[in-house]
Amino acid sequence: MNKKLLILLLSSLYSTTPLLAAEVAKPKAADEVVLAADSPQLANLKIEAVTQIPAPASSPFNGKIVFNENFTARISSPVVGRALRINAEIGDTVKSGQVLMTMDSPDLGSAIADARKAQAELQLKKQAYERSRMLLDGGVIPHKELEASKADLDEAAAESSRASARLNNLGASRNTNESYSVRAPLAGIIVDRQVNPGSEVRPDAATPIFIITDPLHLWASIDLPERDLGKVNPGQSVSVEVDAYPGEAFSGKILSIGAMIDPVTRRIPIRCSVDSKGGRLKPEMYARITPLSPGNRQVIRIPNSALITEGLYSYVFVETSPGHIKKRRVTLDVQGKDFATVKQGLSNNEKLVTSGAILLNSELAAGK
Structure with missing residues:
Protein backbone atom coordinates (compact mmCIF):
# COMPACT_ATOMS: atom_id res chain seq x y z
CA MET A 1 0.00 0.00 0.00
CA ASN A 2 2.84 2.35 0.81
CA LYS A 3 4.48 1.46 -2.46
CA LYS A 4 1.37 2.40 -4.42
CA LEU A 5 1.09 5.67 -2.57
CA LEU A 6 4.73 6.49 -3.38
CA ILE A 7 4.13 5.79 -7.08
CA LEU A 8 1.08 8.05 -7.10
CA LEU A 9 3.00 10.88 -5.46
CA LEU A 10 5.91 10.59 -7.90
CA SER A 11 3.58 10.53 -10.92
CA SER A 12 1.76 13.59 -9.61
CA LEU A 13 5.07 15.45 -9.18
CA TYR A 14 6.29 14.71 -12.71
CA SER A 15 2.93 15.59 -14.25
CA THR A 16 2.87 19.09 -12.69
CA THR A 17 6.49 20.02 -13.48
CA PRO A 18 5.79 21.22 -17.10
CA LEU A 19 2.88 23.33 -15.84
CA LEU A 20 5.02 25.08 -13.25
CA ALA A 21 7.71 25.75 -15.84
CA ALA A 22 5.15 27.34 -18.17
CA GLU A 23 3.80 29.57 -15.43
CA VAL A 24 7.22 31.06 -14.59
CA ALA A 25 7.73 34.37 -16.47
CA LYS A 26 10.76 34.74 -18.66
CA PRO A 27 13.36 36.75 -16.71
CA LYS A 28 13.76 40.34 -17.94
CA ALA A 29 17.07 41.81 -19.09
CA ALA A 30 19.26 43.67 -16.61
CA ASP A 31 18.80 46.95 -18.47
CA GLU A 32 15.04 46.68 -18.99
CA VAL A 33 12.02 47.76 -16.96
CA VAL A 34 8.72 46.00 -17.59
CA LEU A 35 5.54 47.73 -16.48
CA ALA A 36 2.02 46.41 -16.66
CA ALA A 37 -0.57 48.34 -18.63
CA ASP A 38 -2.34 49.38 -15.40
CA SER A 39 0.86 50.20 -13.52
CA PRO A 40 0.64 53.50 -11.62
CA GLN A 41 4.28 54.17 -12.57
CA LEU A 42 3.23 54.84 -16.15
CA ALA A 43 1.38 57.95 -14.99
CA ASN A 44 4.69 59.44 -13.87
CA LEU A 45 6.36 58.90 -17.24
CA LYS A 46 6.19 61.05 -20.34
CA ILE A 47 6.98 59.15 -23.53
CA GLU A 48 7.41 60.99 -26.84
CA ALA A 49 8.67 60.15 -30.32
CA VAL A 50 12.03 61.76 -31.10
CA THR A 51 12.46 63.94 -34.20
CA GLN A 52 15.36 65.07 -36.33
CA ILE A 53 16.57 68.67 -36.66
CA PRO A 54 19.39 70.33 -38.65
CA ALA A 55 22.70 69.70 -36.92
CA PRO A 56 24.07 72.66 -34.91
CA ALA A 57 27.58 73.93 -35.67
CA SER A 58 28.16 75.03 -32.07
CA SER A 59 26.45 75.53 -28.74
CA PRO A 60 23.73 78.21 -28.67
CA GLU A 69 15.84 99.02 -39.02
CA ASN A 70 14.78 98.77 -42.68
CA PHE A 71 11.15 98.52 -41.51
CA THR A 72 11.32 100.80 -38.47
CA ALA A 73 10.74 104.56 -38.11
CA ARG A 74 11.72 106.66 -35.09
CA ILE A 75 9.64 109.79 -35.39
CA SER A 76 10.52 113.21 -34.00
CA SER A 77 8.96 116.60 -34.69
CA PRO A 78 10.93 118.91 -37.01
CA VAL A 79 9.46 121.98 -35.26
CA VAL A 80 9.03 123.18 -31.71
CA GLY A 81 5.49 123.10 -30.42
CA ARG A 82 2.98 121.78 -27.90
CA ALA A 83 0.95 118.59 -28.36
CA LEU A 84 -2.79 119.25 -28.72
CA ARG A 85 -4.26 115.86 -29.66
CA ILE A 86 -2.80 112.33 -29.74
CA ASN A 87 -4.37 110.06 -32.36
CA ALA A 88 -2.36 106.85 -31.83
CA GLU A 89 -1.73 104.56 -28.86
CA ILE A 90 0.89 101.88 -28.27
CA GLY A 91 -0.18 98.72 -30.09
CA ASP A 92 -2.24 100.54 -32.75
CA THR A 93 -1.79 99.55 -36.38
CA VAL A 94 -1.24 102.61 -38.56
CA LYS A 95 -1.01 103.27 -42.28
CA SER A 96 1.57 105.31 -44.11
CA GLY A 97 0.61 109.02 -43.95
CA GLN A 98 -1.81 108.59 -41.03
CA VAL A 99 -1.91 111.50 -38.55
CA LEU A 100 -0.36 110.44 -35.23
CA MET A 101 -0.43 113.76 -33.38
CA THR A 102 -1.62 117.33 -33.87
CA MET A 103 0.39 120.14 -32.28
CA ASP A 104 0.38 123.91 -32.09
CA SER A 105 3.67 125.22 -33.49
CA PRO A 106 4.82 128.87 -33.64
CA ASP A 107 7.77 127.65 -35.72
CA LEU A 108 5.36 126.45 -38.37
CA GLY A 109 3.63 129.84 -38.25
CA SER A 110 6.96 131.56 -38.85
CA ALA A 111 7.71 129.28 -41.78
CA ILE A 112 4.29 129.99 -43.33
CA ALA A 113 4.77 133.75 -42.83
CA ASP A 114 8.21 133.61 -44.44
CA ALA A 115 6.79 131.74 -47.43
CA ARG A 116 3.94 134.26 -47.88
CA LYS A 117 6.33 137.18 -47.53
CA ALA A 118 8.74 135.67 -50.05
CA GLN A 119 5.88 135.07 -52.50
CA ALA A 120 4.67 138.66 -52.19
CA GLU A 121 8.22 139.95 -52.67
CA LEU A 122 8.56 137.78 -55.78
CA GLN A 123 5.38 139.26 -57.27
CA LEU A 124 6.63 142.77 -56.57
CA LYS A 125 10.00 142.11 -58.21
CA LYS A 126 8.30 140.59 -61.25
CA GLN A 127 6.23 143.75 -61.72
CA ALA A 128 9.31 145.92 -61.26
CA TYR A 129 11.21 143.92 -63.85
CA GLU A 130 8.39 144.14 -66.40
CA ARG A 131 8.17 147.89 -65.83
CA SER A 132 11.92 148.32 -66.26
CA ARG A 133 11.85 146.37 -69.50
CA MET A 134 9.08 148.59 -70.89
CA LEU A 135 11.00 151.73 -69.88
CA LEU A 136 14.15 150.37 -71.52
CA ASP A 137 12.25 149.69 -74.73
CA GLY A 138 11.04 153.32 -74.64
CA GLY A 139 14.57 154.60 -74.11
CA VAL A 140 13.72 156.06 -70.72
CA ILE A 141 16.24 154.15 -68.56
CA PRO A 142 19.68 152.70 -69.27
CA HIS A 143 20.25 148.97 -69.68
CA LYS A 144 22.03 148.62 -66.34
CA GLU A 145 18.80 149.43 -64.47
CA LEU A 146 17.10 146.52 -66.23
CA GLU A 147 19.96 144.25 -65.17
CA ALA A 148 19.64 145.42 -61.57
CA SER A 149 15.89 144.74 -61.70
CA LYS A 150 16.58 141.25 -63.09
CA ALA A 151 19.02 140.55 -60.25
CA ASP A 152 16.40 141.59 -57.69
CA LEU A 153 13.88 139.28 -59.36
CA ASP A 154 16.26 136.32 -59.26
CA GLU A 155 17.01 136.97 -55.58
CA ALA A 156 13.30 137.08 -54.73
CA ALA A 157 12.69 133.87 -56.70
CA ALA A 158 15.46 132.11 -54.80
CA GLU A 159 14.05 133.23 -51.44
CA SER A 160 10.55 132.13 -52.43
CA SER A 161 11.89 128.74 -53.52
CA ARG A 162 13.72 128.33 -50.18
CA ALA A 163 10.62 129.21 -48.15
CA SER A 164 8.45 126.85 -50.22
CA ALA A 165 10.94 124.02 -49.82
CA ARG A 166 10.87 124.54 -46.06
CA LEU A 167 7.08 124.23 -46.03
CA ASN A 168 7.17 121.16 -48.27
CA ASN A 169 9.66 119.56 -45.88
CA LEU A 170 7.20 120.15 -43.04
CA GLY A 171 4.31 118.80 -45.08
CA ALA A 172 2.47 122.14 -44.98
CA SER A 173 1.44 124.86 -47.43
CA ARG A 174 1.04 128.66 -47.40
CA ASN A 175 -2.71 128.28 -46.77
CA THR A 176 -2.41 126.26 -43.55
CA ASN A 177 -2.49 127.63 -40.02
CA GLU A 178 -0.10 126.99 -37.14
CA SER A 179 -1.56 123.52 -36.44
CA TYR A 180 1.07 120.94 -37.39
CA SER A 181 0.31 117.21 -37.94
CA VAL A 182 2.90 114.51 -37.26
CA ARG A 183 2.29 111.66 -39.73
CA ALA A 184 3.44 108.03 -39.98
CA PRO A 185 6.14 107.66 -42.64
CA LEU A 186 5.41 103.93 -43.05
CA ALA A 187 2.80 101.33 -42.17
CA GLY A 188 3.28 99.26 -39.02
CA ILE A 189 2.51 99.08 -35.31
CA ILE A 190 3.14 101.74 -32.68
CA VAL A 191 5.60 100.14 -30.25
CA ASP A 192 6.54 103.23 -28.25
CA ARG A 193 5.08 106.69 -27.50
CA GLN A 194 6.83 109.39 -25.51
CA VAL A 195 4.35 112.27 -25.71
CA ASN A 196 1.13 113.27 -23.92
CA PRO A 197 -1.42 116.03 -24.58
CA GLY A 198 0.07 119.35 -23.51
CA SER A 199 3.68 118.12 -23.66
CA GLU A 200 6.31 120.35 -25.19
CA VAL A 201 7.79 118.83 -28.34
CA ARG A 202 11.27 119.69 -29.60
CA PRO A 203 13.34 118.50 -32.57
CA ASP A 204 16.39 117.99 -30.32
CA ALA A 205 14.59 115.70 -27.83
CA ALA A 206 16.69 112.78 -26.55
CA THR A 207 14.07 110.16 -27.49
CA PRO A 208 11.70 109.92 -30.46
CA ILE A 209 8.05 110.70 -29.77
CA PHE A 210 6.86 107.59 -31.69
CA ILE A 211 8.46 104.35 -32.84
CA ILE A 212 6.73 102.41 -35.61
CA THR A 213 7.87 99.01 -36.85
CA ASP A 214 6.62 96.17 -39.00
CA PRO A 215 6.37 93.14 -36.65
CA LEU A 292 23.63 75.30 -38.07
CA SER A 293 26.07 73.01 -39.88
CA PRO A 294 26.19 73.31 -43.67
CA GLY A 295 24.93 70.50 -45.87
CA ASN A 296 21.59 69.97 -44.10
CA ARG A 297 23.03 67.30 -41.81
CA GLN A 298 20.31 65.97 -39.50
CA VAL A 299 20.60 64.97 -35.84
CA ILE A 300 18.11 63.91 -33.18
CA ARG A 301 17.27 66.44 -30.48
CA ILE A 302 16.16 65.31 -27.01
CA PRO A 303 15.44 67.24 -23.79
CA ASN A 304 18.07 67.10 -21.08
CA SER A 305 15.43 65.61 -18.76
CA ALA A 306 15.65 62.38 -20.80
CA LEU A 307 19.37 61.95 -20.12
CA ILE A 308 21.00 59.86 -17.40
CA THR A 309 24.73 60.49 -16.92
CA GLU A 310 26.84 57.76 -15.41
CA GLY A 311 30.54 58.47 -15.37
CA LEU A 312 31.68 59.43 -18.87
CA TYR A 313 28.61 58.05 -20.64
CA SER A 314 25.05 59.17 -21.27
CA TYR A 315 21.98 56.93 -21.30
CA VAL A 316 18.30 57.20 -22.20
CA PHE A 317 15.25 54.98 -21.76
CA VAL A 318 13.53 53.82 -24.96
CA GLU A 319 10.14 52.11 -25.12
CA THR A 320 10.73 49.11 -27.34
CA SER A 321 7.15 47.79 -26.99
CA PRO A 322 4.17 48.67 -24.78
CA GLY A 323 5.30 48.38 -21.18
CA HIS A 324 8.87 47.38 -22.08
CA ILE A 325 11.36 50.19 -21.49
CA LYS A 326 15.04 49.61 -22.15
CA LYS A 327 18.06 51.60 -21.02
CA ARG A 328 20.34 52.52 -23.91
CA ARG A 329 23.68 54.27 -24.19
CA VAL A 330 23.85 57.27 -26.57
CA THR A 331 26.59 59.49 -27.95
CA LEU A 332 25.85 63.22 -27.73
CA ASP A 333 26.72 65.76 -30.41
CA VAL A 334 26.05 69.11 -28.67
CA GLN A 335 24.41 69.71 -25.28
CA GLY A 336 22.81 73.05 -24.49
CA LYS A 337 20.86 74.53 -21.62
CA ASP A 338 17.61 72.63 -22.20
CA PHE A 339 18.25 70.23 -25.09
CA ALA A 340 20.97 67.97 -26.44
CA THR A 341 21.54 66.47 -29.87
CA VAL A 342 22.34 62.78 -30.29
CA LYS A 343 24.96 61.58 -32.75
CA GLN A 344 24.52 57.82 -32.19
CA GLY A 345 22.17 55.53 -30.28
CA LEU A 346 18.72 56.73 -31.38
CA SER A 347 16.71 56.57 -34.58
CA ASN A 348 14.06 58.94 -35.83
CA ASN A 349 10.55 58.39 -34.40
CA GLU A 350 11.70 56.03 -31.62
CA LYS A 351 9.71 56.47 -28.41
CA LEU A 352 11.78 58.06 -25.68
CA VAL A 353 11.06 58.62 -21.98
CA THR A 354 11.45 62.41 -21.76
CA SER A 355 10.24 62.75 -18.16
CA GLY A 356 10.73 60.21 -15.38
CA ALA A 357 14.03 58.73 -16.54
CA ILE A 358 15.53 59.18 -13.06
CA LEU A 359 12.74 57.09 -11.53
CA LEU A 360 13.33 54.29 -14.03
CA ASN A 361 17.06 54.35 -13.39
CA SER A 362 16.41 54.04 -9.64
CA GLU A 363 14.10 51.10 -10.35
CA LEU A 364 16.86 49.33 -12.29
CA ALA A 365 19.43 50.04 -9.57
CA ALA A 366 17.11 48.66 -6.90
CA GLY A 367 16.56 45.45 -8.85
CA LYS A 368 20.25 44.63 -9.18
Whole structure:
Protein backbone atom coordinates (compact mmCIF):
# COMPACT_ATOMS: atom_id res chain seq x y z
CA MET A 1 0.00 0.00 0.00
CA ASN A 2 2.84 2.35 0.81
CA LYS A 3 4.48 1.46 -2.46
CA LYS A 4 1.37 2.40 -4.42
CA LEU A 5 1.09 5.67 -2.57
CA LEU A 6 4.73 6.49 -3.38
CA ILE A 7 4.13 5.79 -7.08
CA LEU A 8 1.08 8.05 -7.10
CA LEU A 9 3.00 10.88 -5.46
CA LEU A 10 5.91 10.59 -7.90
CA SER A 11 3.58 10.53 -10.92
CA SER A 12 1.76 13.59 -9.61
CA LEU A 13 5.07 15.45 -9.18
CA TYR A 14 6.29 14.71 -12.71
CA SER A 15 2.93 15.59 -14.25
CA THR A 16 2.87 19.09 -12.69
CA THR A 17 6.49 20.02 -13.48
CA PRO A 18 5.79 21.22 -17.10
CA LEU A 19 2.88 23.33 -15.84
CA LEU A 20 5.02 25.08 -13.25
CA ALA A 21 7.71 25.75 -15.84
CA ALA A 22 5.15 27.34 -18.17
CA GLU A 23 3.80 29.57 -15.43
CA VAL A 24 7.22 31.06 -14.59
CA ALA A 25 7.73 34.37 -16.47
CA LYS A 26 10.76 34.74 -18.66
CA PRO A 27 13.36 36.75 -16.71
CA LYS A 28 13.76 40.34 -17.94
CA ALA A 29 17.07 41.81 -19.09
CA ALA A 30 19.26 43.67 -16.61
CA ASP A 31 18.80 46.95 -18.47
CA GLU A 32 15.04 46.68 -18.99
CA VAL A 33 12.02 47.76 -16.96
CA VAL A 34 8.72 46.00 -17.59
CA LEU A 35 5.54 47.73 -16.48
CA ALA A 36 2.02 46.41 -16.66
CA ALA A 37 -0.57 48.34 -18.63
CA ASP A 38 -2.34 49.38 -15.40
CA SER A 39 0.86 50.20 -13.52
CA PRO A 40 0.64 53.50 -11.62
CA GLN A 41 4.28 54.17 -12.57
CA LEU A 42 3.23 54.84 -16.15
CA ALA A 43 1.38 57.95 -14.99
CA ASN A 44 4.69 59.44 -13.87
CA LEU A 45 6.36 58.90 -17.24
CA LYS A 46 6.19 61.05 -20.34
CA ILE A 47 6.98 59.15 -23.53
CA GLU A 48 7.41 60.99 -26.84
CA ALA A 49 8.67 60.15 -30.32
CA VAL A 50 12.03 61.76 -31.10
CA THR A 51 12.46 63.94 -34.20
CA GLN A 52 15.36 65.07 -36.33
CA ILE A 53 16.57 68.67 -36.66
CA PRO A 54 19.39 70.33 -38.65
CA ALA A 55 22.70 69.70 -36.92
CA PRO A 56 24.07 72.66 -34.91
CA ALA A 57 27.58 73.93 -35.67
CA SER A 58 28.16 75.03 -32.07
CA SER A 59 26.45 75.53 -28.74
CA PRO A 60 23.73 78.21 -28.67
CA PHE A 61 24.78 81.86 -28.29
CA ASN A 62 22.90 84.37 -26.17
CA GLY A 63 21.14 87.06 -28.17
CA LYS A 64 17.92 88.97 -28.48
CA ILE A 65 15.23 89.93 -30.97
CA VAL A 66 15.60 93.52 -32.22
CA PHE A 67 13.92 95.89 -34.66
CA ASN A 68 14.62 95.49 -38.35
CA GLU A 69 15.84 99.02 -39.02
CA ASN A 70 14.78 98.77 -42.68
CA PHE A 71 11.15 98.52 -41.51
CA THR A 72 11.32 100.80 -38.47
CA ALA A 73 10.74 104.56 -38.11
CA ARG A 74 11.72 106.66 -35.09
CA ILE A 75 9.64 109.79 -35.39
CA SER A 76 10.52 113.21 -34.00
CA SER A 77 8.96 116.60 -34.69
CA PRO A 78 10.93 118.91 -37.01
CA VAL A 79 9.46 121.98 -35.26
CA VAL A 80 9.03 123.18 -31.71
CA GLY A 81 5.49 123.10 -30.42
CA ARG A 82 2.98 121.78 -27.90
CA ALA A 83 0.95 118.59 -28.36
CA LEU A 84 -2.79 119.25 -28.72
CA ARG A 85 -4.26 115.86 -29.66
CA ILE A 86 -2.80 112.33 -29.74
CA ASN A 87 -4.37 110.06 -32.36
CA ALA A 88 -2.36 106.85 -31.83
CA GLU A 89 -1.73 104.56 -28.86
CA ILE A 90 0.89 101.88 -28.27
CA GLY A 91 -0.18 98.72 -30.09
CA ASP A 92 -2.24 100.54 -32.75
CA THR A 93 -1.79 99.55 -36.38
CA VAL A 94 -1.24 102.61 -38.56
CA LYS A 95 -1.01 103.27 -42.28
CA SER A 96 1.57 105.31 -44.11
CA GLY A 97 0.61 109.02 -43.95
CA GLN A 98 -1.81 108.59 -41.03
CA VAL A 99 -1.91 111.50 -38.55
CA LEU A 100 -0.36 110.44 -35.23
CA MET A 101 -0.43 113.76 -33.38
CA THR A 102 -1.62 117.33 -33.87
CA MET A 103 0.39 120.14 -32.28
CA ASP A 104 0.38 123.91 -32.09
CA SER A 105 3.67 125.22 -33.49
CA PRO A 106 4.82 128.87 -33.64
CA ASP A 107 7.77 127.65 -35.72
CA LEU A 108 5.36 126.45 -38.37
CA GLY A 109 3.63 129.84 -38.25
CA SER A 110 6.96 131.56 -38.85
CA ALA A 111 7.71 129.28 -41.78
CA ILE A 112 4.29 129.99 -43.33
CA ALA A 113 4.77 133.75 -42.83
CA ASP A 114 8.21 133.61 -44.44
CA ALA A 115 6.79 131.74 -47.43
CA ARG A 116 3.94 134.26 -47.88
CA LYS A 117 6.33 137.18 -47.53
CA ALA A 118 8.74 135.67 -50.05
CA GLN A 119 5.88 135.07 -52.50
CA ALA A 120 4.67 138.66 -52.19
CA GLU A 121 8.22 139.95 -52.67
CA LEU A 122 8.56 137.78 -55.78
CA GLN A 123 5.38 139.26 -57.27
CA LEU A 124 6.63 142.77 -56.57
CA LYS A 125 10.00 142.11 -58.21
CA LYS A 126 8.30 140.59 -61.25
CA GLN A 127 6.23 143.75 -61.72
CA ALA A 128 9.31 145.92 -61.26
CA TYR A 129 11.21 143.92 -63.85
CA GLU A 130 8.39 144.14 -66.40
CA ARG A 131 8.17 147.89 -65.83
CA SER A 132 11.92 148.32 -66.26
CA ARG A 133 11.85 146.37 -69.50
CA MET A 134 9.08 148.59 -70.89
CA LEU A 135 11.00 151.73 -69.88
CA LEU A 136 14.15 150.37 -71.52
CA ASP A 137 12.25 149.69 -74.73
CA GLY A 138 11.04 153.32 -74.64
CA GLY A 139 14.57 154.60 -74.11
CA VAL A 140 13.72 156.06 -70.72
CA ILE A 141 16.24 154.15 -68.56
CA PRO A 142 19.68 152.70 -69.27
CA HIS A 143 20.25 148.97 -69.68
CA LYS A 144 22.03 148.62 -66.34
CA GLU A 145 18.80 149.43 -64.47
CA LEU A 146 17.10 146.52 -66.23
CA GLU A 147 19.96 144.25 -65.17
CA ALA A 148 19.64 145.42 -61.57
CA SER A 149 15.89 144.74 -61.70
CA LYS A 150 16.58 141.25 -63.09
CA ALA A 151 19.02 140.55 -60.25
CA ASP A 152 16.40 141.59 -57.69
CA LEU A 153 13.88 139.28 -59.36
CA ASP A 154 16.26 136.32 -59.26
CA GLU A 155 17.01 136.97 -55.58
CA ALA A 156 13.30 137.08 -54.73
CA ALA A 157 12.69 133.87 -56.70
CA ALA A 158 15.46 132.11 -54.80
CA GLU A 159 14.05 133.23 -51.44
CA SER A 160 10.55 132.13 -52.43
CA SER A 161 11.89 128.74 -53.52
CA ARG A 162 13.72 128.33 -50.18
CA ALA A 163 10.62 129.21 -48.15
CA SER A 164 8.45 126.85 -50.22
CA ALA A 165 10.94 124.02 -49.82
CA ARG A 166 10.87 124.54 -46.06
CA LEU A 167 7.08 124.23 -46.03
CA ASN A 168 7.17 121.16 -48.27
CA ASN A 169 9.66 119.56 -45.88
CA LEU A 170 7.20 120.15 -43.04
CA GLY A 171 4.31 118.80 -45.08
CA ALA A 172 2.47 122.14 -44.98
CA SER A 173 1.44 124.86 -47.43
CA ARG A 174 1.04 128.66 -47.40
CA ASN A 175 -2.71 128.28 -46.77
CA THR A 176 -2.41 126.26 -43.55
CA ASN A 177 -2.49 127.63 -40.02
CA GLU A 178 -0.10 126.99 -37.14
CA SER A 179 -1.56 123.52 -36.44
CA TYR A 180 1.07 120.94 -37.39
CA SER A 181 0.31 117.21 -37.94
CA VAL A 182 2.90 114.51 -37.26
CA ARG A 183 2.29 111.66 -39.73
CA ALA A 184 3.44 108.03 -39.98
CA PRO A 185 6.14 107.66 -42.64
CA LEU A 186 5.41 103.93 -43.05
CA ALA A 187 2.80 101.33 -42.17
CA GLY A 188 3.28 99.26 -39.02
CA ILE A 189 2.51 99.08 -35.31
CA ILE A 190 3.14 101.74 -32.68
CA VAL A 191 5.60 100.14 -30.25
CA ASP A 192 6.54 103.23 -28.25
CA ARG A 193 5.08 106.69 -27.50
CA GLN A 194 6.83 109.39 -25.51
CA VAL A 195 4.35 112.27 -25.71
CA ASN A 196 1.13 113.27 -23.92
CA PRO A 197 -1.42 116.03 -24.58
CA GLY A 198 0.07 119.35 -23.51
CA SER A 199 3.68 118.12 -23.66
CA GLU A 200 6.31 120.35 -25.19
CA VAL A 201 7.79 118.83 -28.34
CA ARG A 202 11.27 119.69 -29.60
CA PRO A 203 13.34 118.50 -32.57
CA ASP A 204 16.39 117.99 -30.32
CA ALA A 205 14.59 115.70 -27.83
CA ALA A 206 16.69 112.78 -26.55
CA THR A 207 14.07 110.16 -27.49
CA PRO A 208 11.70 109.92 -30.46
CA ILE A 209 8.05 110.70 -29.77
CA PHE A 210 6.86 107.59 -31.69
CA ILE A 211 8.46 104.35 -32.84
CA ILE A 212 6.73 102.41 -35.61
CA THR A 213 7.87 99.01 -36.85
CA ASP A 214 6.62 96.17 -39.00
CA PRO A 215 6.37 93.14 -36.65
CA LEU A 216 6.70 90.71 -39.56
CA HIS A 217 10.28 91.88 -40.19
CA LEU A 218 12.69 91.46 -37.28
CA TRP A 219 16.37 90.82 -36.67
CA ALA A 220 18.12 88.56 -34.19
CA SER A 221 21.26 90.06 -32.71
CA ILE A 222 24.26 88.25 -31.18
CA ASP A 223 27.16 89.77 -29.25
CA LEU A 224 29.57 87.04 -30.27
CA PRO A 225 32.64 86.29 -28.11
CA GLU A 226 35.90 86.75 -29.98
CA ARG A 227 36.89 83.09 -29.53
CA ASP A 228 33.76 81.94 -31.44
CA LEU A 229 34.23 84.14 -34.50
CA GLY A 230 35.42 81.20 -36.61
CA LYS A 231 32.13 79.34 -36.05
CA VAL A 232 29.92 81.75 -38.03
CA ASN A 233 29.81 82.94 -41.63
CA PRO A 234 27.56 85.34 -43.59
CA GLY A 235 24.64 83.47 -45.11
CA GLN A 236 24.84 80.63 -42.55
CA SER A 237 21.50 79.28 -41.34
CA VAL A 238 20.63 79.68 -37.67
CA SER A 239 17.99 78.35 -35.30
CA VAL A 240 16.41 80.84 -32.87
CA GLU A 241 14.66 79.81 -29.64
CA VAL A 242 12.94 82.00 -27.04
CA ASP A 243 11.53 81.27 -23.59
CA ALA A 244 8.01 82.21 -24.70
CA TYR A 245 7.77 79.14 -26.96
CA PRO A 246 9.75 76.29 -25.35
CA GLY A 247 10.79 73.54 -27.72
CA GLU A 248 9.98 75.58 -30.84
CA ALA A 249 12.68 76.82 -33.20
CA PHE A 250 12.46 79.82 -35.55
CA SER A 251 14.57 79.74 -38.70
CA GLY A 252 16.93 82.53 -39.67
CA LYS A 253 20.12 83.42 -41.50
CA ILE A 254 23.24 85.44 -40.67
CA LEU A 255 23.09 88.72 -42.58
CA SER A 256 26.25 90.48 -41.45
CA ILE A 257 29.22 90.24 -39.12
CA GLY A 258 30.57 93.39 -37.48
CA ALA A 259 33.68 95.01 -38.93
CA MET A 260 35.50 95.27 -35.61
CA ILE A 261 35.56 93.78 -32.10
CA ASP A 262 34.54 95.91 -29.15
CA PRO A 263 37.81 96.65 -27.33
CA VAL A 264 36.12 96.55 -23.91
CA THR A 265 33.85 93.47 -24.12
CA ARG A 266 35.90 91.61 -26.76
CA ARG A 267 32.70 90.80 -28.61
CA ILE A 268 31.56 91.39 -32.17
CA PRO A 269 27.97 92.16 -33.26
CA ILE A 270 26.21 89.63 -35.49
CA ARG A 271 22.93 90.49 -37.22
CA CYS A 272 20.56 87.71 -38.38
CA SER A 273 17.25 87.68 -40.18
CA VAL A 274 14.52 85.64 -38.47
CA ASP A 275 11.09 84.38 -39.47
CA SER A 276 8.73 85.64 -36.75
CA LYS A 277 5.93 83.31 -37.96
CA GLY A 278 3.24 85.94 -38.24
CA GLY A 279 4.53 88.32 -35.58
CA ARG A 280 4.90 85.82 -32.72
CA LEU A 281 8.36 87.10 -31.87
CA LYS A 282 8.61 90.50 -30.17
CA PRO A 283 11.47 93.01 -30.10
CA GLU A 284 13.72 92.83 -27.01
CA MET A 285 12.95 89.14 -26.38
CA TYR A 286 16.01 87.25 -25.15
CA ALA A 287 16.94 84.43 -27.50
CA ARG A 288 19.26 81.46 -27.88
CA ILE A 289 20.71 81.49 -31.37
CA THR A 290 22.38 78.36 -32.74
CA PRO A 291 24.44 78.38 -35.97
CA LEU A 292 23.63 75.30 -38.07
CA SER A 293 26.07 73.01 -39.88
CA PRO A 294 26.19 73.31 -43.67
CA GLY A 295 24.93 70.50 -45.87
CA ASN A 296 21.59 69.97 -44.10
CA ARG A 297 23.03 67.30 -41.81
CA GLN A 298 20.31 65.97 -39.50
CA VAL A 299 20.60 64.97 -35.84
CA ILE A 300 18.11 63.91 -33.18
CA ARG A 301 17.27 66.44 -30.48
CA ILE A 302 16.16 65.31 -27.01
CA PRO A 303 15.44 67.24 -23.79
CA ASN A 304 18.07 67.10 -21.08
CA SER A 305 15.43 65.61 -18.76
CA ALA A 306 15.65 62.38 -20.80
CA LEU A 307 19.37 61.95 -20.12
CA ILE A 308 21.00 59.86 -17.40
CA THR A 309 24.73 60.49 -16.92
CA GLU A 310 26.84 57.76 -15.41
CA GLY A 311 30.54 58.47 -15.37
CA LEU A 312 31.68 59.43 -18.87
CA TYR A 313 28.61 58.05 -20.64
CA SER A 314 25.05 59.17 -21.27
CA TYR A 315 21.98 56.93 -21.30
CA VAL A 316 18.30 57.20 -22.20
CA PHE A 317 15.25 54.98 -21.76
CA VAL A 318 13.53 53.82 -24.96
CA GLU A 319 10.14 52.11 -25.12
CA THR A 320 10.73 49.11 -27.34
CA SER A 321 7.15 47.79 -26.99
CA PRO A 322 4.17 48.67 -24.78
CA GLY A 323 5.30 48.38 -21.18
CA HIS A 324 8.87 47.38 -22.08
CA ILE A 325 11.36 50.19 -21.49
CA LYS A 326 15.04 49.61 -22.15
CA LYS A 327 18.06 51.60 -21.02
CA ARG A 328 20.34 52.52 -23.91
CA ARG A 329 23.68 54.27 -24.19
CA VAL A 330 23.85 57.27 -26.57
CA THR A 331 26.59 59.49 -27.95
CA LEU A 332 25.85 63.22 -27.73
CA ASP A 333 26.72 65.76 -30.41
CA VAL A 334 26.05 69.11 -28.67
CA GLN A 335 24.41 69.71 -25.28
CA GLY A 336 22.81 73.05 -24.49
CA LYS A 337 20.86 74.53 -21.62
CA ASP A 338 17.61 72.63 -22.20
CA PHE A 339 18.25 70.23 -25.09
CA ALA A 340 20.97 67.97 -26.44
CA THR A 341 21.54 66.47 -29.87
CA VAL A 342 22.34 62.78 -30.29
CA LYS A 343 24.96 61.58 -32.75
CA GLN A 344 24.52 57.82 -32.19
CA GLY A 345 22.17 55.53 -30.28
CA LEU A 346 18.72 56.73 -31.38
CA SER A 347 16.71 56.57 -34.58
CA ASN A 348 14.06 58.94 -35.83
CA ASN A 349 10.55 58.39 -34.40
CA GLU A 350 11.70 56.03 -31.62
CA LYS A 351 9.71 56.47 -28.41
CA LEU A 352 11.78 58.06 -25.68
CA VAL A 353 11.06 58.62 -21.98
CA THR A 354 11.45 62.41 -21.76
CA SER A 355 10.24 62.75 -18.16
CA GLY A 356 10.73 60.21 -15.38
CA ALA A 357 14.03 58.73 -16.54
CA ILE A 358 15.53 59.18 -13.06
CA LEU A 359 12.74 57.09 -11.53
CA LEU A 360 13.33 54.29 -14.03
CA ASN A 361 17.06 54.35 -13.39
CA SER A 362 16.41 54.04 -9.64
CA GLU A 363 14.10 51.10 -10.35
CA LEU A 364 16.86 49.33 -12.29
CA ALA A 365 19.43 50.04 -9.57
CA ALA A 366 17.11 48.66 -6.90
CA GLY A 367 16.56 45.45 -8.85
CA LYS A 368 20.25 44.63 -9.18
